[in-house]
Amino acid sequence: MADDSKHPDIDFHHPFTPYDVQLDFMRAVYDVLEKGDGQVGILESPTGTGKSLSLICAALTWLRNHKRSQFESSFSAVAETMAGEPDWVIQAALKRKRLELAQRWEEREAKLKKVREREKALEEKAAGLQRDRKRARVGEDGVRRKKQEVDEEEEFLVAEWQGGDDGDEGDPLGYLSKETRAMMAKVGLGGYKKEDEDDKGVEEPVKIYYTSRTHSQLTQFISELRRPEFPPSLPAELLSSSEDEATKEAVKQIPLSSRQKLCINPAVSKLGSLSAINDRCTELQQSKTKDKKCSFMPTAENLKQTHQFRDTALATVPDIEDMFRIGKEVQVCPYYASRTAIPGAEVITLPYPLLLQKSARDALGIKLEGNIVIIDEAHNIMDAVANVYAAEIKLSELRRGRQMLGVYVKRFGKKLKGENRVMVAQVGKVVESLSAYLNEQMKVKGDQGIADPNMILKSRGADMINLFQLIKYIQESKLAYKIESYVSYVEDGEQQDSESTAPVKKIFSSTPVLHTLVSFLTALTNLSTEGKIFYEKVQTPGGSPDIKLSYLLLSPTHAFSSIATSARAVILAGGTMSPFEDFKAHLFPTLPAEKLTTLSCGHVIPTSNLCVWTLASSKPVPAGSTTTPDMFEFSFQKRSDEAMIRQLGLALLNVCSVVPDGVVMFFPSYGYLDEVVSGWQSSDNSSTTSIWDRLGTKKVLFRESKGGSSDEVLQSYTDAILSHPSDAKTNGALLLSVVGGKMSEGINFSDRLGRCVLIVGLPYPNINSPEWKARIEYIESTAVSRLEGSGKTKEQAVQEAKNAAREFYENACMRAVNQSIGRAIRHRGDYAAIVLVDRRFGTERIKSKLPGWIRGGVVAGSEGKGVGGLMGALGVFFRGKR
CATH class of the missing domain: 1.10.275 (Fumarase C; Chain B, domain 1)
Structure with a gap:
């Protein structure tokens, strides 16, 4: 199953009819997971192509297939251990083992089905009634006590500390008191101890750890996870369930998060900062006095509620808000009780920090060995590790x-x-x-x-x-x-x-x-x-x-090596992963080529919905010329040229005359954005009206500021576009923004909000800053050591190291460009023009670092046709969309 070309007919159980690019993506994911053995996939699928749903369908399809395969393999192993016994004895033993496993599976599914039915009934009842829920007033009331009511020494004096006691070293729960750890072990929370056999569920042997950058991205993923239906992890012929139940099995998913998101104790959660909440929580658990412990902590006394929390979570594909709600309803801590659900979960979602830090993984009981790691929005994973x-x-x-x-x-x-x-x-x-x-x-x-x-x-x-x-x-x-x-x-x-x-x-x-x-x-x-x-x-x-x-x-x-060397397979997926080279060089430097799969998918939009133009000069470039006085080059040395700034404004004025609705222009920095706007606001000898004022007659003008609120600007920009018909005097709006700024990532300029995106120059980081000097020096020094060790001469090693550092620096710039470009096209029916304003975008070196779907949309020879050629192309493009 390693070669997807041999398995074109895999049913990925996609809830819709997948596009060809989605099938390519799902087959690549499936192939990486099937190969296992430390395989890595670096996969690019543009935003708007259903990347999250494709990840879900490929990974869960593989997981269910793998579990059925392992199920049969386990019986072959049993048969081998019984070699020499009569056939009827072996067959009877195998039949009994199959029945036991099937019975356990069916009992678990039946229990979870009842929980789902109960939850659905409660939801329906809540929709029709305004129920008054009585809550027990437990523990502290969250009101600050007056000074004289506090025993200051008991409350604030540090307890005696024995610095030489390392008996709990390596124990992720070692910061807790022995009494608390003993109690947690009793209910299945102490390290990795399993629960009592009489309430033991079906433990999933292989898990998928899915991580993304933000809480909202994880919530969106969980919402997508509820869409598809997958077959059972046991062969259907072994199940005695109804025909419908034997053909599907609900996904078991658990979201993990910090105490800050999950704490239901008002006296602790009110503290606000994560560090204060963590310290107060663990301090409560360290207390040897029962009435001073957190009453929501899972204990032998509330074991029933803990199991109810676990079963409800596994039955309902919850997000973080659901986990908090379930914990409040059953009066048990979601942060700790969620760990009881980990053994029975197939998919575990968690934010970057909980996956990337080994100490956080240990504290949560996360073991990556033999499991799958999927990192979504992975274009910024190196920055995330650094952060x-x-x-x-x-x-x-x-x-x-x-x-x-x-x-x-x-x-x-x-x-x-x-x-x-x-x-x-x-x-x-x-x-x-x-x-x-x-x-x-x-x-x-x-x-x-x-x-x-x-x-x-x-x-x-x-x-x-x-x-x-x-x-x-x-x-x-x-x-x-x-x-x-x-x-x-x-x-x-x-x-x-x-x-x-x-x-x-x-x-x-x-x-x-x-x-x-x-x-x-x-x-x-x-x-x-x-x-x-x-x-x-x-x-x-x-x-x-x-x-x-x-x-x-x-x-x-x-920092990343413990993940890369532990997991069965690692998938890095994102909308703009190009260029790929940095991920290979800095996350998996020793990975053999046969263990790495890369894929850059095309877009789901038809080619006619994209127009990519390289604007290298204001006027056409004569054949055979490589440079003219009218060239656009926004390098640090040349970008303050007043004539070029004016020509940029005139080009934008032409664009705004042709493009309907929303136009977004990205600049290399806030400082340069301010400089350009200042230049446009100044009148020159050729006109009494400034370029800025003339732009205002074409579009409503907005600009991003470094310290301002992006939400307010974005909302005003949106209102200016959507509240006016296309034939209004001011046809839409123009937003001036910054590459790497608040508008360049996570903001969707879909449909009318982004009919044209312009990128001004190449936003190279400041190579003279101490941070970038240190980065470049580190890359060069480590590359020299590695290359000299492989037999290169000193001179060869130094030159190749300089090239590696240059590549890293350039790739950082182009990843930021690619993120900004990706803001416009957000779904199959969307269309937009992308204008790359700088002669360097026409060079093969830079062009090769664009995503494949952007490269494919570049109008051939556009870099030599100037503003006039751009106006003609835009006119034809948008006339065809009306």
């Missing part, structure tokens, strides 16, 4: 943290004993050392640079501190949470007691300062060869000068 491991801290935050530490020590310093006294003092030294370093950098000329990791902890003897031990202490003692909550409590009390109308000056803020410090210290413990620390001068929200330290992961290779 998961990134950290930063500002001097203003360190100052605030030092004040908070001082308030805490003033109150509890004499109560701190042994390890607590030592470790709290070390926290103070680290804060002071980082502050001293940043104060020195404030005096240095220049706004940014690379920080020497040996210097940032040089002061106060902080470089002698064991950071691993200190981080462990802060996390396990919940010191950050206790300090921040105590300071907040004190300030609230002072505000209540103050008779003055003037507000009390607070040092506490919604930013979890000491948690931010822990994240930064954790980043410092990463391998120095894989990341760099930068300083950058910034401003506080109030406008005061500030400076920050940032940690940047330079390569995702090591």
Whole structure:
């Protein structure tokens, strides 16, 4: 089954009649999963081609087929172990095993069917009635208590800590008390311990872990997951169910998320920040006193509710909101109870951070070995890995943290004993050392640079501190949470007691300062060869000068390797994966070619619905010429040319005269967008009316601003288009935006909102920034080491390394371009023109980095025809759409 050309008739159970490009995509996914053994697929399917549904149909079809195949293989293995026994004995044993497995499967399906029927009845009842649901008032009421009602030492003083006790190292639940872990193990939540045999469900041997970037994308995927129906994972002839039930089996899916999304304890969820919620939750579980524990935690006492939660979740294909609702209804914590459903789930959905961090996977009980990993919206996966491991801290935050530490020590310093006294003092030294370093950098000329990791902890003897031990202490003692909550409590009390109308000056803020410090210290413990620390001068929200330290992961290779080497197969899927080379080089550098599958699908739209034009100059280029004075080249050195900016405005004016409804123009940066608009707003000698004003007679004008609200601009832009007929005096709207900005990803300019998309120049990152200098240096140095080890000479290795760095830099630019281009065409009936304004888009090197469906739509020779040729092409294109 590895070669999809040999299996063209696979039924993928698609709920609609799939297009050819969808079939190609599903066959590629199926082939990668069938091969297994560490296979990787990098697959590109344009937005609007039903990528998510195709992923679902291919993966679930393979999974059900695979389970049926494994079912039969297991009986062959049993027969082999009984070799030598009479045939009738072997057949009887096999028959009994088949019946047992079939009975367990049918019992599970029958239980889940009852749950689904109960849920449906409740939904129908809720639709017709406004029911009053009584809720038990459990635990804290979420109202801040007055100062005098709090036992401060019990509430805020850190408990005794034994730093040398590593007995729980490697245990993802090791931060909990022994009593809590024993209780969790009893109900099947302790590590990977199974539930009691009398309530054990059917455990799925192979799971599909699906991850995407945002909560809304996961919700959309789950909505699509409810559409198709798939056959049972057991051969139909073994089942005694009705004919209808024997031909389908509902998908078992569980969404995983953070406590911030799933906590139903109002006294914890009200804390807002994820770090504070995590600390408060684990602190409640560490308590040995029953009445101080969270009452929603799964225990032996609420085992029935925990099982009800599990069965309801497995029966209903829930999203995160459903998990929260189910937990509220049965009064059990969704964050912990969801783990009881993992063994019986076929599909597990989770956001990037929970998959990309090994510590998060361990805490949730996720094991990737032998399972499938599907990463959707994977065009930004390398950035996502870097963001998961990134950290930063500002001097203003360190100052605030030092004040908070001082308030805490003033109150509890004499109560701190042994390890607590030592470790709290070390926290103070680290804060002071980082502050001293940043104060020195404030005096240095220049706004940014690379920080020497040996210097940032040089002061106060902080470089002698064991950071691993200190981080462990802060996390396990919940010191950050206790300090921040105590300071907040004190300030609230002072505000209540103050008779003055003037507000009390607070040092506490919604930013979890000491948690931010822990994240930064954790980043410092990463391998120095894989990341760099930068300083950058910034401003506080109030406008005061500030400076920050940032940690940047330079390569995702090591961080991603635990996923790539564990899973049976990994699928990277996205609408704009081109260019592919970076994914191979930086996520799977040692993967053999035979284990890698790449595919760039065409679009589902007919070719007549796309017009791609390279506008290289304002006037036609004479045959044989490679450059003319009228060439558009928006490189950093040339883009401020006033004549070229004016010609760009005139070209846009012509476009707006021909294109109906919405036109979106993307610029390389906010700074250049402002510069161009300023140029267009200035009148010149040839006309008393500025280009900007003339554009306003053609379209309603909108522009994206760096600090403004994209939602408001987008809504106004949409209203301006949809509220006016096509023959109105101002025919639609023009939106000026930025590649990599708020409008370039996740925003759909479908139908009338995006009839033409223009890309101005190539948005190369600032190669002179410290971050990009460090990236380029890292890529070159690692490439030289690898190439010299393969037998290349020093000169050859250096040259190829420079080429690799250039390729990475160029690919980063083109991925951003491709994302912006993909905003326009969103479904089969959509149509749009795409205009690439820069002579460099006409070169084969750049053109080869466009997605296949865009390359196929480029009008041949367009780079030599100027604005006049573009107007003729656009006129013909849009006349054919009326």
